[in-house]
Amino acid sequence: MSSNGLICFTNCLLPQEDGTFVEKDLWIDETRGVILDAQKTFFLRRERPDKIIDLGGNILSPGLIDIQINGGYGFDFSVYEDNDGAYMDGLRLVAERIVETGVTALVPTLITQEKSLYPKLLNLLKPWSPPNAAHLLGWHAEGPFIQMAKRGAHAPPFLLNAAEGFKSFETIYGQDNLADAEDWLMSCGLTQDALGVRIITAAPEVDGVMSAINEFAKRGGCFSIGHSIATTDMATTAVRRGARLITHLFNAMPQLHHRDPSIIGLLGSSPFFASGATYTPFPVSTAAHSKKPSNSDTTGTPPKKAAHASEAFDEIETPPQTPVLLATQRVQAQDDKATLPGTGAITPLPLSRSATYVGGQVEPLQRPYFELIVDGIHAHPNSVRLAYTAYPEGCILITDAMKILDPHLKDGVHPWRDGRNFVKEGDKLYLEGTTTLAGSVVTLDKCVRNFAHFTGCSLAESIKCATFNPARCLGIENRKGTLRAGADADLVILDRQGNVISTWIRGKVVWGKK
Template sequence: MMNRLFLKNATVYAEKERIEQGYVLVEGEKIVDIGPMSSQPDVNGATVIELDSHHFVVPGFIDIHIHGAAGADVMDATTDALQTMATVLPKEGTTSFLATTMTASSDLIERALQNTAHYIQFHNRPGEAEVIGIHLEGPFISPKRAGAQHPRNIMEPNIQLFKKWQEAANGYIRLVTLAPEEKNGLELTAYLKEHGVVASIGHSDAIYEEVKAAIQAGITHATHLFNGMRGIHHREPGVAGAVLMHDEVLCEIIVDGIHVAPEMVRFAYRNKGSDGMVLITDAMRAKCLGAGVYELGGQEVIVQGEQATLQDGTLAGSILKLKDAVKKMIEFTGCTLEDVIRMGSWNPAKQLGILERKGSIRAGKDADLVVLNQEYEVVMTFCRGKLAYSK
């Protein structure tokens, strides 16, 4: 008998509408029906979850840029590390994510890719956040914009090496952060586009004209807007200016109030709107652990309060939780919960080409559901129909 779930009486943020006093019916891993309680279906044999109008049922969040959490890191290249991430992320409403690598030696990157591919094939299971692919961040970046990526391991963009890595990853590399202005950068960008991989400009020192050429070559994404890129100058719009002005580029943004000032989050939102942005955490292993000294991509990271930095003060990833990015985005910009769902669920699913099963609440899609209260705190998370977290 297939496991059935019936969430009732909540405000449901469905794909096409908001249903006050609505329900969601789940069978196995899928949503089978949604609607108003006035047209309640037969729920015989279902586990009934009684909610109320103060609860919002929203689609699970998709974090397409995350390195680690709770002491684990994708670069550890172990099943345990990915398992730890998959187990803790539903607490913040994240139901799927791209395992994100770092600029490291070729061997270490390859090990992390093989490990993630193996995990996706054999260890993804309902009740845990799903690893939906890999985000290769570096090593094809600009030495001038290394940020917390280890400068010793930066390499020129290289199609042959990428092919080898994609083979090691069993085709699961879905997104690549690169500096297209570097030698062979435009060639790699065009190759990625041709092979259905999202090419993202990031850790880049490109000037406006170089970004324009890169967009023509196939850039459709920008990695953590404003961070690790040439900023806006009134005589040279830089990477940040170019991606804000081109609607074909979807911008990631780290909304923790540290990586980007609240005013600049608002500025970006005014330019891109909820259709042009995606909320990410860029979190590292220190997330969920508190203050201390940690490791990221072979470098020491000091965590104090809400901030993670290298010894020289360079920001080194974040310890942000996606549920907090949601709250801060609403606070900084005055956007609606619908807007946040766009940026946290729909846009990443659309960008990765998985809208047929993720990114919104609709019959036939994966039952990746988050129940929020009026303070936007996570009350429950379901990953593919199975309870993954309950407050």
């Protein structure tokens, strides 16, 4: 009698899309590689599973998804040595090895590099599913349209502006790579129902970038704000134009300031704050600090005593985190609706929790998703918890891992490229001779465990941030990051502490703990 390919996982905990666990069986069809509706399969097909797997109370989760990873196991996605075959072999190597960390899908990320390489590499990074390996979903171009002041490890000579708006993006990345989503998939030789991901990280304040966001979003791409000094107004404008992600929150951006929270402040954006309205901050003056103390001023009025100074009532100078005025002026040249700080007013409070205001109809602001590198180095545990508490539905765990990602690699000096080296110390990775963090070497399954420890959330909630949330951000939640019937049977079995026991791709075991 031939096998019907049906497998039933029993005695297991299933993480749900709401961040809870349920104790329930899960059926899959290993022949088709999809998750099944158990009741329909049993009652309509009148079939029982050929194989029943008792997981002993462990966790059966959707496979983890890493949407920002620069390489691994010795291969760098940004390095091309004029050999397509060798490059594809490197992609396959990473996809085959990374399943040991529970990752079943990833988005290879290119950091800023020489502009002539982009069209070639982005074409090679079309969606691909090597056999018995993680799915390569497309590409993530981090740069070259980023801010020099927040470049991190990106090479300064390769940074560019987008003086011609979206046309500059097409010139650098290639028109075919920025085509409408359906046309792009067809150019890759894939059907319209294939999963194709394109992410661009850029700084909205860089000349020409703001005007390109809407066009990229309309073509099915995910625009992410990163390596930027954007003000709150600029970051908000970028979101209203279609940006739906923040690249590695807290890193390569201004730190939170209560008068201009910048990009980080998007997590606290009110959906009822009117479009086009601006917050008028308390005026900051440097005049009082340029005067020397004296017994009286020229009018004979006694000066304020320092002992009575109060931040709440006196003008004080706060060191600027970003060149607010200059950057806003750049955006105003691109957007007639942009308003300089201090020239607008706060919209009257809504009478009810709706999009109707005293001033008229206002479209609610949808806060963007945000990435977190949860290695305990790129962001303090308290900062991780603060961000998650502010907007749990938007949290996405990433590794931002570099080519030396390998859970078996020892600490020490390791080669990067262009004659430079990495120094690895545990999960800390920096450029030799500097204190500059250069991505990470943390694995995504460890990020999941760290996140639960840092925030106090449940392991199910932490898993959601590495499965359902990234899938939903990219619009692929019907196929990836979920246990819905009809989704791909990309699964990871975890113990109760979140350690990987085995990884399954399309219903077949591709890695198991020895």
